[in-house]
Amino acid sequence: MTLCTFAALSWRVGIHHFDEEGSNHHIDEEGFIMKLEEIKGIIVPLITPVDEKETVDEKETIDEEKLRYMVNRVVDGGVNGILAFGSNGEFYMFDEAELERGLKIVIDENRGRVPVYYGVGAISTSKGVRQAKMAAAAGSDGISILQPMFIHPTEQSLYRHFRTIAEAVPDVCVLLYNNPGRCGYCLTADLVEKLARDVKNIVGVKDSCGDFTLLSELIRRTRDMDFKVLSGKDTLLFGGLCMGSAGGVCSIANLFPQLVCGIYDKFQKGDYAGAREDQFRLNPVRISQDAASFPVATKDMANMLGLEVGKSILPSEPSRGLVWENMKRSIDEADLFEYYSKK
Numbered sequence: 001m002t003l004c005t006f007a008a009l010s011w012r013v014g015i016h017h018f019d020e021e022g023s024n025h026h027i028d029e030e031g032f033i034m035k036l037e038e039i040k041g042i043i044v045p046l047i048t049p050v051d052e053k054e055t056v057d058e059k060e061t062i063d064e065e066k067l068r069y070m071v072n073r074v075v076d077g078g079v080n081g082i083l084a085f086g087s088n089g090e091f092y093m094f095d096e097a098e099l100e101r102g103l104k105i106v107i108d109e110n111r112g113r114v115p116v117y118y119g120v121g122a123i124s125t126s127k128g129v130r131q132a133k134m135a136a137a138a139g140s141d142g143i144s145i146l147q148p149m150f151i152h153p154t155e156q157s158l159y160r161h162f163r164t165i166a167e168a169v170p171d172v173c174v175l176l177y178n179n180p181g182r183c184g185y186c187l188t189a190d191l192v193e194k195l196a197r198d199v200k201n202i203v204g205v206k207d208s209c210g211d212f213t214l215l216s217e218l219i220r221r222t223r224d225m226d227f228k229v230l231s232g233k234d235t236l237l238f239g240g241l242c243m244g245s246a247g248g249v250c251s252i253a254n255l256f257p258q259l260v261c262g263i264y265d266k267f268q269k270g271d272y273a274g275a276r277e278d279q280f281r282l283n284p285v286r287i288s289q290d291a292a293s294f295p296v297a298t299k300d301m302a303n304m305l306g307l308e309v310g311k312s313i314l315p316s317e318p319s320r321g322l323v324w325e326n327m328k329r330s331i332d333e334a335d336l337f338e339y340y341s342k343k
Contacts, residue, residue, distance in 0.1 A: 036173075037226070039115070039142075039203065039204055040080060041079070041081070041246075041247040042081075042248060043079065043247065043248070044074045044083065044249075044257065045119070046067075046070055046071070046074065046082050046083065046088075046106065047090075047254050047299055048089045048090050048102060050062060050309075050310045050311070051310065060313045062094070062098060062102045062105070066307075070307070070309065077253070077261065078265070079261060080115075081114050084103050084116060084117065084140075085121070088251040088295050090295060091121045096130075100138060104138050104139075107139050116139075116140055116141050117143060117175065118138075119146065120135070120144065120146065122148070123149060125160070125161045125165065128164075129165050132165050132169045136169045136171070142172060142174065142175060143174055144174070144175040144177040144206060145162055145175070145176060145177060147161075159195065162176060162202070166202050170200070174201050174202045177208070178205060178207045179208040179209075180208075186211075189218055192218055193218075193221045203226070205227075205229055206230045206232045207230070207231065209233075210233045215229065215236065215243065215245070216243045219244045219245060229246060231248040232249050233248075234250045234282065235286055238267065238276055242272075252282065252286050252289075252298070255301050256282065256336055256340050258339075259278055259282055262274075263279050263282070266278065284334065285331055285336065289301070291326065292327065293317075295312055296311075296312045296318055297327065300324065301331065304331065305331075305341045305342060306341050306342035
C-alpha cells in the first residue's frame with residue numbers, strides 16, 4: 001500500500017506509524033483503505049513566521065513557537081489540509097535545511113489531524129527531486145510542484161520535469177501547481193491532462209491563473225478520472241465549486257479560516273446562497289491585498305489581527321500608507337476584526 005493510495009483519508013483517524021528511519025506516515029484503522037476523494041475542501045498555504053533580526057546580514061529563521069501556533073489556528077478553524085512552503089510560505093527565501101526543519105515542525109504540531117503537503121518550487125529538476133524525497137522522508141502526505149520560475153521551458157521539457165519529480169516519490173500524492181503570475185507562463189490544459197493520465201501519482205492540480213475558462217477546462221477534461229482540481233484564487237472558490245472543483249488552496253484561510261471553510265462547507269450541504277454570501281463577504285478583503293507587493297499582504301493582515309507572525313523576508317517590506325489603511329478598512333467593513341483577532 002502506497003502513500004498515494006492512503007494519504008488523503010488516513011489523516012481523519014490520526015494514527016501514526018514511524019518507520020525505521022523515523023518517517024511519520026498516517027495509518028487507517030480500516031486496513032489502509034484510503035480514498036483520493038478525501039483530497040478536497042480548504043487547503044491553506046501556511047504563512048511562515050520568522051524571528052526578527054537585528055541587522056541585514058543576519059539570516060532570517062523560522063519562529064518555531066509562532067509556526068506551531070499558526071498550525072493550530074488553521075486546523076482549529078476547520079481547514080482540510082495544510083500546504084507548507086507554498087508561495088505565501090516564502091519557500092524561495094529559505095535554504096534547504098531550514099525548509100526541512102519547518103516542514104518537520106508543521107508535521108509534528110499537526111499530529112495527523114489533516115493532510116500536510118509540501119511545496120516544491122525548485123527551478124532545476126534535480127533540486128526538485130531532492131526536495132520531494134526530503135518531504136517524503138519527513139512524512140509529508142503529499143507534495144505540490146510549481147512550474148519553474150524565471151526560465152520558460154518547452155511543453156515537452158515541462159512534462160519531463162514534472163514526471164521526473166513525481167516518479168522519484170512514487171508513493172506520494174502529487175499536485176501540480178499552476179501560477180503564471182509568479183512564473184511568467186501558464187500550464188496548458190493539454191499538459192495537465194497528459195500528466196494526469198500518464199503519471200499515476202499525479203492526482204490533482206492547484207490552478208492559480210485566475211482564468212475561469214482554464215479552471216473549467218481542467219475539470220471538464222479530467223472528469224472521467226479521480227483527479228482533483230483545486231482553485232488557487234480565493235475569490236473564485238465558490239465559482240470553482242459550482243463548476244465541480246474539489247475545493248481550493250486559499251491563502252486568506254490563514255486569517256479567516258472559519259469564513260473560508262464556510263464557503264466550502266455550506267456548498268457541500270446545499271446552502272448555495274449562504275456559500276455565495278460568504279464568498280461575497282470575503283472578496284473585498286482579498287481584493288484589497290492586490291495593491292500590496294507580493295508576498296507581504298497576508299502577513300500584513302495577520303499582524304493587523306495581532307497574530308505577530310513577523311515581517312516578510314527582505315527585500316520585501318510591510319505595506320504602508322494607503323495600501324495598509326485600505327486593507328485594514330476592508331477587514332473592518334467586513335466585520336471580521338472582533339472574531340478573528342488574537343485574544
